[in-house]
Structure formats: structure tokens, C-alpha cells
Amino acid sequence: MSQEMFWLIFIGIWVIAIANIMFRLLRFYSLPSLKTYIRNHPDCKTQSGIACCHCGSKSIRLWGLTSPESILKIFLCNHCGSRLYRN
Numbered sequence: 001m002s003q004e005m006f007w008l009i010f011i012g013i014w015v016i017a018i019a020n021i022m023f024r025l026l027r028f029y030s031l032p033s034l035k036t037y038i039r040n041h042p043d044c045k046t047q048s049g050i051a052c053c054h055c056g057s058k059s060i061r062l063w064g065l066t067s068p069e070s071i072l073k074i075f076l077c078n079h080c081g082s083r084l085y086r087n
């Protein structure tokens, strides 16, 4: 492999990795916070927790932005799969 080809592949991998992280961050920050979600959907705050504004399900799961251990979490509806809010 020529040196130019090595650097082309090296830089290409970095560009794809950075684009992937930027896409995830944009998707994360496009979601409302829990406070905003409740303000926009006040009926979704129930005595037993938060409900999905699309289907009413109270089964909500956490999804780490980059991995299950990520501190940035997206809350998804387990029933319809909608992205609801972020932490």
C-alpha cells in the first residue's frame, strides 16, 4: 500500500467517525428535555411515571447515545419505538 493510500484511508475513517458522532449529537439535542416534554405533553405525566405521547405506553427504555454506559441517554417508547426525550 502506498503512503498516499494509507493517509487517504486513515483520514476517511476519521471523517466517517466524526460524522457519526455529530449525527448522534444532533439527533440527541433535537429531542426535548424531560421538563420540556412534560410541558408539551402534560397528560403524559402520570402517577406511575411518564407515558409515550404517541401511543400512551408507560414502558420506556433508556438508550445510551454511544454505548449503554453513555451518560447521554435517549428515552424511547418500548411499544411504538418513538424517541421521546433526552436526559
Ligand SMILES: [Zn+2]
Binding pocket: 052, 053, 054, 055, 056, 057, 077, 078, 079, 080, 081, 082
Ligand atoms: Zn409509544
